[in-house]
Amino acid sequence: MPGEGKLLDGDVNTKYHEGTLDITPDGKYMFFTRVDYIDGDYEKASDGESKLNIYRAVKAGGEWRDVRTTSLESQEYGVGHPSITADGKAIFFASEAPGGQGGTDIYKASLKNGKISNPVNLGPTVNTAGDDSFPWIAEDGTLYFSSNGHLGLGGLDVFKYKDGKVSNLGSPVNSVMDDFAFTYSEETGKGFVSSNRKGGKGSDDIYAVNRIEICEVAVTVTAIDAQTNQPIPGAIVSLQDADGNSLPSQTTDGEGKAMFTTECNEEFVARGVKDQYESGQSDLSVAEEATAMVTVNMEPIIPDPPVIDEKIILNKIYFDLDASNIRPDAALELDRLVSFMKKYPELEVMAETYADIRGSDSYNLALTQRRAESIVAYVVSQGVDASRLTAVGRGEANPVMDCASQKCTSAEYELSRRSEFTITKR
Structure with a gap:
């Protein structure tokens, strides 16, 4: 003792x-x-x-x-x-x-x-x-x-x-x-x-x-062209668990494959992205087996997101209530930003997130800052240099709808809950 x-x-x-x-x-x-x-x-x-x-x-x-x-x-x-x-x-x-x-x-x-x-x-x-x-x-x-x-x-x-x-x-x-x-x-x-x-x-x-026994599984992720059913070399693939945490991304080899090591008994979402392809994803359950495999089908041709007045237009980035983790559906949309920034390596972007007026000013400001930082952290985790991104939480600033002086519907409140991506340097 x-x-x-x-x-x-x-x-x-x-x-x-x-x-x-x-x-x-x-x-x-x-x-x-x-x-x-x-x-x-x-x-x-x-x-x-x-x-x-x-x-x-x-x-x-x-x-x-x-x-x-x-x-x-x-x-x-x-x-x-x-x-x-x-x-x-x-x-x-x-x-x-x-x-x-x-x-x-x-x-x-x-x-x-x-x-x-x-x-x-x-x-x-x-x-x-x-x-x-x-x-x-x-x-x-x-x-x-x-x-x-x-x-x-x-x-x-x-x-x-x-x-x-x-x-x-x-x-x-x-x-x-x-x-x-x-x-x-x-x-x-x-x-x-x-x-x-x-x-x-x-x-x-x-x-x-006490003595540690690690249960690990070798996971093979294969990226496949959804139109030709052929493997996609050079795709960036990653695994994300149920809590929104991601393993470091890998690049597929000549056979469209990439290897990961994970823990046993976990649920993952496998995702893939590459220029000229839409992002794809597949669910994966990892049991107590030595190996596991999953295929990610990717639709060809990813158009660049439109840019209007120096703002990159993406579909809405959704967060769960009072949360700042990147959801799988938001990750798919952010992959378009990743692809865009990799295509134009001199580009620098400011990620701004906004809340509606419900909730206190201080709470909304802190929440939007966490969400903006989560967006930047995700983009960085996919291979974009952190120096090219800035995270800014705006709280209740610049509402799309004036819900302070008039009654708003849920849909109108939602218009103010948004993320914007502004090009700060080309």
């Missing part, structure tokens, strides 16, 4: 937050996460918030002393959650540094004599348009991390990255809530995970993990 917790001796702990840490194999250096506070100075970024940073402490006389910032330090964006390789030559961490794949990305850097250098983003296989954080590198070189951008069960899910492939650890490690700060030993088959799932004692709780 573990003993009673005891504060570390030395200078690591302060009146502010200290978090995830790791120690070099020689026991000399500790790298840990803390809000931006050192030498009595509590720093804030230009947005008024204090960001996380990684600090280094040195073991001296049985205590951790000489706390210093590292080369990763930034006042303007967060850096944290260090994890050191078994040989002590590299360190993994999460960072909000500009130029990444999304919100928070995972990086790897060199580590020598307590100094960090040459940080490198792990790229789009690991990092997504969402948040990828809490890296932990196992002794065998397997990287475990949490993400809300990869296909998952809820908010943050725990994934492993090994042999170039990302896999969801599934239930019971993951839940419909946030699951993070995972550690695990292949030798003992035991580990720990933090989670805010229901049934805990507080907000975030620590749970023990």
